[in-house]
Amino acid sequence: MIKQLLTITFLFGLGVLFQPLFAQNKEVISLSIHQNPSWTKIGTIFFLYYELQLKNGGTDTIELKTLNISGQNKSYLNLNASKLVERTKSSDRENRNLIIPAGGSALIYIELETQVLKAETIVNKLEFWIHHQTKSNATASITTALHPTVTKPTVLGKPLQTGLWTAIYDPAWASGHRRVFYSEKGKQFLPGRFAIDFMRVDSLGKYASKNTDSIQNWIGYQNAILAVADGTVSSVLNDFNESATVSQHKSPAPEQASGNYISIKIANRQYAFYEHLKPNSIRVKPGDKVKKGDVIAELGFTGQSTGPHLHFHLADRDSRLYAEGLPYVFEHFFQVGRYANLEDFGNSPWQHNEQLKVRQGRPLSNAVIEF
Numbered sequence: 001m002i003k004q005l006l007t008i009t010f011l012f013g014l015g016v017l018f019q020p021l022f023a024q025n026k027e028v029i030s031l032s033i034h035q036n037p038s039w040t041k042i043g044t045i046f047f048l049y050y051e052l053q054l055k056n057g058g059t060d061t062i063e064l065k066t067l068n069i070s071g072q073n074k075s076y077l078n079l080n081a082s083k084l085v086e087r088t089k090s091s092d093r094e095n096r097n098l099i100i101p102a103g104g105s106a107l108i109y110i111e112l113e114t115q116v117l118k119a120e121t122i123v124n125k126l127e128f129w130i131h132h133q134t135k136s137n138a139t140a141s142i143t144t145a146l147h148p149t150v151t152k153p154t155v156l157g158k159p160l161q162t163g164l165w166t167a168i169y170d171p172a173w174a175s176g177h178r179r180v181f182y183s184e185k186g187k188q189f190l191p192g193r194f195a196i197d198f199m200r201v202d203s204l205g206k207y208a209s210k211n212t213d214s215i216q217n218w219i220g221y222q223n224a225i226l227a228v229a230d231g232t233v234s235s236v237l238n239d240f241n242e243s244a245t246v247s248q249h250k251s252p253a254p255e256q257a258s259g260n261y262i263s264i265k266i267a268n269r270q271y272a273f274y275e276h277l278k279p280n281s282i283r284v285k286p287g288d289k290v291k292k293g294d295v296i297a298e299l300g301f302t303g304q305s306t307g308p309h310l311h312f313h314l315a316d317r318d319s320r321l322y323a324e325g326l327p328y329v330f331e332h333f334f335q336v337g338r339y340a341n342l343e344d345f346g347n348s349p350w351q352h353n354e355q356l357k358v359r360q361g362r363p364l365s366n367a368v369i370e371f
């Protein structure tokens with residue numbers, strides 16, 4: 001975790017510099033990076049995911065205004081309040097995400113992309129209002145910098161066999177993987193940063209034949225799940241039963257969201273996680289060596305889930321919750337289409353495109369792919 005407390009310049013409405021009045025806030029408002037990220041190249045694009053942490057240790061409420069992210073000669077992102085609110089999660093009790101109460105904090109989720117990479121410092125400048133109880137409001141800004149390195153993406157084999165699969169994820173999804181931090185002993189972790197939920201569909205966009213309430217009718221149900229790389233099975237959980245129908249399913253507590261799962265250690269500090277597996281379908285146990293392509297389990301409907309699917313992610317520790325999600329790419333797959341909106345899934349057909357062979361890539365959000 002990188003923490004930088006930087007000088008804050010305060011400007012009154014008329015533009016008068018007035019620092020000393022709010023000197024108490026200098027020490028207590030901080031902007032930091034949750035974890036220093038690395039640029040990862042996929043195809044011709046470099047991408048960078050990270051999270052900004054804002055802490056308001058002062059006695060006044062803060063309201064976020066703008067966020068500007070820039071490199072040496074390049075502006076990466078300029079967000080006004082209406083765009084910033086979509087990327088921010090505040091501790092405000094009324095869920096006003098641009099309002100950071102006294103003693104509160106906020107997380108801002110950032111995804112950057114570039115085709116031309118330079119070794120440069122990236123500066124994040126956040127502008128905000130300070131709402132004083134007794135004095136007139138003031139604007140202020142705080143900056144923090146990061147120095148990303150470049151890493152090669154981890155290349156994985158396919159996690160599933162034949163068929164069409166929708167790769168469901170969306171960084172902007174307010175309650176999705178990317179947004180769910182877990183705390184352990186005062187430390188925060190974001191395991192689902194690059195998680196994908198794979199749901200099988202047919203060429204018309206149907207995910208179930210006949211009655212969609214019966215999980216037996218879901219075309220992805222009981223499909224074989226494969227080891228994405230050579231490795232050693234690290235953890236296995238087979239404690240959960242399934243309900244026969246979607247409507248009878250009871251969601252477990254958040255810490256049991258994975259349902260039945262397997263983790264495989266594929267490299268030093270790299271664990272592949274497969275979640276929501278079918279009860280008693282797991283064919284491996286901790287310590288087993290697996291080869292890329294081995295069938296390890298069947299797709300199921302356990303844990304926190306709205307229908308049978310495979311949750312897949314890569315993390316730096318063997319923990320479902322208390323680990324950081326790592327980027328990865330698949331060796332190759334075909335992209336055949338995409339859902340314009342996740343809400344269309346199950347309701348209307350996906351949009352077909354010309355079959356595109358992708359090498360060492362990751363599926364676009366809500367793309368329909370075939371491994």
Ligand SMILES: [Zn+2]
Nearest residue numbers: 195196197311
């Ligand atoms: Zn998931």
